[in-house]
Amino acid sequence: MIWWQELKRRAGFVRNRDGFDESLDDEIRFHLESRVEELTGAGMPVRDARWQAQREFGPKLRVHEDSRAAWQFRWLSDLAADLGYAMRALRRNPGFALAAVLSLALGIGANTTIFSLTMEFLFSAPSCRDAASLQYVLLGGNSHSDVKELRFLRDSHAFAGVAGSNLESEANWRNGAHTERIWGASVTDNFFDVAGIPVLFGRPIHRGEQHEVVLNYGFWKGKLGGNPDIVGRRLVLDGDAYTVVGVLPADHRTLVGFGLSPDLYKTVQTPDLPLMLYVRLPKGMSHAEAYGRLQQLAGQRDRMDPQTDFKRTQGLEMRAVAGMDRLRSVSMIPFTAFFGMLMAVVGLVLLIACANVASLLLARAANRQQELAIRQAIGAGRGRIVRQLLAESLLLAGLGTAAGLILSIATTTAMNGIRFPLPVPVRLHIEPDWRLLSYSVALALACALLCGLMPALKATKRDVNTGLKTGERQTGGRARMHRLLVAGQLAVSVLLLTVGFLFLKNLMLATSMNPGFDVHHTVWAYMRLVPEKYTQKARIDEAIRSALQKLRSLPGVLSAATLRIVPFNDQQTNGTDAYLDGSAVARDISYTGNAVGPDYFKTMGIPLLAGREFLPSDTKNAPRVVILNHTLSHELFGEKNAVGHTIRLHTGPPQTVIGVAKDSKYFTMGEKDRPAMYTSYFQSDDAIVNLNFMVRSGLPPASLVKEMSAALGSVDPTAAIEVKPMEKSMALAMLPSQAGAALLGSMGMLALLLASVGLYGVLLYSVSRRLREFGLRMALGAARPAVIKLVLKDTIWMLGGGLAAGLLLAFFATPSLSLFLVPEVGAHDLTAFIFTVGVLAGIAAIASVAPVLRALRVDPAVALRYE
Amino acid sequence: MLSPDMGTPAEIPELLPGTLYLLILRTLKGGALHGYAIAKRIKETSGDSLIVEEGSLYPALNRMLVKGWLTAEWGISENNRKARFYRLTPLGTAELKQQVRQFETTVRAISQVIQTA
Numbered sequence: 001m002i003w004w005q006e007l008k009r010r011a012g013f014v015r016n017r018d019g020f021d022e023s024l025d026d027e028i029r030f031h032l033e034s035r036v037e038e039l040t041g042a043g044m045p046v047r048d049a050r051w052q053a054q055r056e057f058g059p060k061l062r063v064h065e066d067s068r069a070a071w072q073f074r075w076l077s078d079l080a081a082d083l084g085y086a087m088r089a090l091r092r093n094p095g096f097a098l099a100a101v102l103s104l105a106l107g108i109g110a111n112t113t114i115f116s117l118t119m120e121f122l123f124s125a126p127s128c129r130d131a132a133s134l135q136y137v138l139l140g141g142n143s144h145s146d147v148k149e150l151r152f153l154r155d156s157h158a159f160a161g162v163a164g165s166n167l168e169s170e171a172n173w174r175n176g177a178h179t180e181r182i183w184g185a186s187v188t189d190n191f192f193d194v195a196g197i198p199v200l201f202g203r204p205i206h207r208g209e210q211h212e213v214v215l216n217y218g219f220w221k222g223k224l225g226g227n228p229d230i231v232g233r234r235l236v237l238d239g240d241a242y243t244v245v246g247v248l249p250a251d252h253r254t255l256v257g258f259g260l261s262p263d264l265y266k267t268v269q270t271p272d273l274p275l276m277l278y279v280r281l282p283k284g285m286s287h288a289e290a291y292g293r294l295q296q297l298a299g300q301r302d303r304m305d306p307q308t309d310f311k312r313t314q315g316l317e318m319r320a321v322a323g324m325d326r327l328r329s330v331s332m333i334p335f336t337a338f339f340g341m342l343m344a345v346v347g348l349v350l351l352i353a354c355a356n357v358a359s360l361l362l363a364r365a366a367n368r369q370q371e372l373a374i375r376q377a378i379g380a381g382r383g384r385i386v387r388q389l390l391a392e393s394l395l396l397a398g399l400g401t402a403a404g405l406i407l408s409i410a411t412t413t414a415m416n417g418i419r420f421p422l423p424v425p426v427r428l429h430i431e432p433d434w435r436l437l438s439y440s441v442a443l444a445l446a447c448a449l450l451c452g453l454m455p456a457l458k459a460t461k462r463d464v465n466t467g468l469k470t471g472e473r474q475t476g477g478r479a480r481m482h483r484l485l486v487a488g489q490l491a492v493s494v495l496l497l498t499v500g501f502l503f504l505k506n507l508m509l510a511t512s513m514n515p516g517f518d519v520h521h522t523v524w525a526y527m528r529l530v531p532e533k534y535t536q537k538a539r540i541d542e543a544i545r546s547a548l549q550k551l552r553s554l555p556g557v558l559s560a561a562t563l564r565i566v567p568f569n570d571q572q573t574n575g576t577d578a579y580l581d582g583s584a585v586a587r588d589i590s591y592t593g594n595a596v597g598p599d600y601f602k603t604m605g606i607p608l609l610a611g612r613e614f615l616p617s618d619t620k621n622a623p624r625v626v627i628l629n630h631t632l633s634h635e636l637f638g639e640k641n642a643v644g645h646t647i648r649l650h651t652g653p654p655q656t657v658i659g660v661a662k663d664s665k666y667f668t669m670g671e672k673d674r675p676a677m678y679t680s681y682f683q684s685d686d687a688i689v690n691l692n693f694m695v696r697s698g699l700p701p702a703s704l705v706k707e708m709s710a711a712l713g714s715v716d717p718t719a720a721i722e723v724k725p726m727e728k729s730m731a732l733a734m735l736p737s738q739a740g741a742a743l744l745g746s747m748g749m750l751a752l753l754l755a756s757v758g759l760y761g762v763l764l765y766s767v768s769r770r771l772r773e774f775g776l777r778m779a780l781g782a783a784r785p786a787v788i789k790l791v792l793k794d795t796i797w798m799l800g801g802g803l804a805a806g807l808l809l810a811f812f813a814t815p816s817l818s819l820f821l822v823p824e825v826g827a828h829d830l831t832a833f834i835f836t837v838g839v840l841a842g843i844a845a846i847a848s849v850a851p852v853l854r855a856l857r858v859d860p861a862v863a864l865r866y867e
Numbered sequence: 868m869l870s871p872d873m874g875t876p877a878e879i880p881e882l883l884p885g886t887l888y889l890l891i892l893r894t895l896k897g898g899a900l901h902g903y904a905i906a907k908r909i910k911e912t913s914g915d916s917l918i919v920e921e922g923s924l925y926p927a928l929n930r931m932l933v934k935g936w937l938t939a940e941w942g943i944s945e946n947n948r949k950a951r952f953y954r955l956t957p958l959g960t961a962e963l964k965q966q967v968r969q970f971e972t973t974v975r976a977i978s979q980v981i982q983t984a
Contacts, residue, residue, distance in 0.1 A: 030951070
């Protein structure tokens with residue numbers, strides 16, 4: 001590491017520059033005085049001796065300079081000089097500088113923003129101690145496991161700690177007079193100890209504690225006013241009092257990631273709550289070793305419990321909560337793919353921006369042909385000039401990166417403040433960090449090379465002689481390079497525009513698509529009862545009936561129904577064996593299930609193709625009844641009318657089909673028609689305290705929200721209530737296409753903007769280069785149409801080549817997008833191609849008008865005078 | 868120029884390029900010296916035939932400091948003045964050995980060429 005020590009010594013010099021000069025002065029003085037002494041000792045008069053010593057020593061200044069140079073980096077001072085020169089050159093040409101910096105700023109801003117997003121979603125480390133040795137365990141490939149499994153793993157003492165958490169736990173929070181529903185994480189009492197999660201103040205939940213909570217920073221600030229004395233206060237959740245013991249830092253990230261931010265952490269209260277299992281590996285235990293142990297233990301559990309089909313060893317997974325290990329899981333593939341695509345797209349946008357700047361530099365180098373030729377003629381080496389031109393593009397890239405970074409930090413800061421319209425609270429904590437900084441520096445250097453190297457080499461590769469003459473001669477090489485640049489830009493723009501258009505179309509289709517039920521006149525009310533108060537099903541049913549009665553009596557309400565699962569917000573897929581009409585032959589069926597009350601189909605506006613709805617009389621005492629959707633009816637009974645037939649599921653009682661409903665969408669707009677079965681809400685045995693009601697309104701849905709909340713609140717004031725128009729609650733289903741359309745649509749627009757500026761500039765430039773030629777032609781009698789043809793020929797070649805290449809690219813690239821698109825939008829969407837080509841051709845046409853006009857206005861006399 | 872008998876611009880041979888480091892290193896092998904003493908010692912031990920210019924001595928000393936062959940510290944000279952003394956580091960000693968070996972190889976090769984040609 002000799003160079004490293006040398007660097008340290010040099011750095012020491014930089015820190016103490018003044019001291020260095022002083023001590024060198026002292027040293028020189030000593031040298032001269034010693035010499036004078038020696039000379040006077042030999043008998044020379046003092047004055048002569050002084051003069052003699054000075055003369056021998058030579059110029060002090062040079063000794064100073066040379067000594068100092070020994071310590072400095074030569075290339076650094078050269079670079080500083082080059083940058084200074086470049087700065088002056090740019091200041092002389094502010095229009096050019098602005099265009100170049102702006103192009104780069106947009107390209108780099110887009111890149112760093114997407115980079116920050118990718119880092120946040122895919123690579124952000126959870127807030128815990130030593131994330132590498134904290135592993136997430138999926139028994140049998142299941143995301144959540146039973147608490148019994150956790151106990152077994154814990155009691156085996158194979159790991160340094162085993163903890164569990166469930167992020168999807170709701171709770172009713174009694175806040176003064178009203179009750180709010182909040183999202184909490186339920187964790188085992190050892191969770192904070194095992195994971196090592198830091199708190200802002202207070203302390204984490206400790207082992208053995210039952211009714212302690214740790215608050216999320218946002219919840220503490222937003223709902224509790226950031227009260228600094230919060231520790232020790234009590235919160236009433238689901239009717240129980242909990243003590244606040246601590247508050248998490250503002251940038252707390254859960255082990256799951258994705259910006260999920262539960263309002264608080266509390267200990268698990270119900271023994272049947274499924275948990276995500278986390279194990280802490282003992283010091284020094286490798287992943288492979290730990291996985292081996294886990295496999296052994298899972299096998300042991302499988303043998304202990306042979307009745308069930310559930311095999312823990314099948315699809316057994318164990319992965320670290322952070323880093324690449326997390327990304328390797330199957331469920332992450334769509335996310336990784338999406339961000340990968342985004343990075344590719346913004347990379348292409350930056351490429352377009354670089355092409356813009358490169359062609360600007362190329363044009364500029366042509367204008368500076370004489371200056372460069374003179375410098376070469378008086379002896380500047382080619383390398384020196386290339387370096388100097390590169391300094392200019394480095395300066396441009398540096399300025400562009402700085403502006404782009406500001407843009408990107410402003411964007412991500414705005415994103416941090418967004419509350420996403422999702423059922424679970426999601427918050428981003430994007431902070432500029434060293435990763436962003438080093439990425440930006442790398443981008444700046446790459447841009448400087450991409451933009452600058454080719455023009456610099458082109459500009460200096462010339463015979464000095466021709467350059468010195470008044471240069472109007474367009475060298476063939478540079479013109480070709482220019483056209484290639486523009487064609488390449490066009491090709492990339494075609495690709496980006498096509499992608500952007502596909503996503504926009506996807507969004508429009510997804511928004512306008514009919515889910516098969518009425519979203520515009522329906523209001524969804526969610527009501528969560530405190531479980532401790534409602535342990536019997538009869539009490540819950542009573543509350544439901546009372547709620548429905550109150551809802552129906554509200555003015556504007558046409559009908560109201562209860563339902564278990566709200567479409568597009570939750571789903572339940574069942575697979576089981578079915579026996580038709582008393583037959584002993586089993587048929588395997590898989591379907592989307594839901595339990596709904598009377599008037600459900602009327603309220604949702606789902607037409608019944610045959611039979612009737614559930615009635616208030618379809619209770620536990622009445623015969624069991626079901627309603628099928630068209631797909632399931634067709635699957636089981638073919639063309640026959642299913643009404644009147646019976647179905648027995650697995651070991652359950654036979655149920656009579658009383659109706660067939662039209663197909664609708666159940667969870668996403670993009671899903672294919674799937675089989676569905678509805679059972680009667682009041683015939684089920686489950687005692688579920690999460691109630692859902694759907695109301696059909698004759699008034700605008702938003703106007704009913706308040707009264708519905710009040711009506712439900714009067715049923716039980718301790719219940720948490722949330723009412724929103726169905727239209728609003730479709731957000732989750734729309735989010736992927738909205739986010740995709742917004743991000744990719746804007747990238748497409750950005751690419752279009754950059755490419756059109758580039759196209760315009762290049763066309764204008766190529767005409768101005770040939771003004772003399774046009775003048776000459778016109779002087780010799782060429783008609784205007786002939787000149788127009790000359791200008792257009794260039795454009796058409798560039799356009800045609802670029803568009804063709806772009807379409808080819810898009811044709812092969814777009815099929816990989818099908819993962820993100822609804823089936824109605826094909827990857828080879830003809831309208832997308834037509835749209836893209838149309839837009840780009842239009843822009844090229846507009847860009848050509850100005851050059852054509854300019855070519856026509858050329859006064860032959862003026863053009864010829866240049867010679 | 869460092870010539871005590873002024874007036875005779877003698878035919879003093881110029882230093883071979885790169886040998887200045889070698890001479891300084893060798894001179895410092897005996898112990899720490901200040902710049903003036905280094906120049907004087909080289910002149911004396913070469914029998915006045917090698918002259919080190921101050922204009923190149925001090926920059927050379929600084930370059931050698933950067934390379935870590937030497938260290939410098941202030942002390943009191945034999946004539947009771949504050950002077951900067953240069954001392955060989957272990958790295959400098961190793962460098963001296965290598966440069967001596969290289970120099971000898973080169974000189975032997977050159978003299979061989981001179982004798983046979």
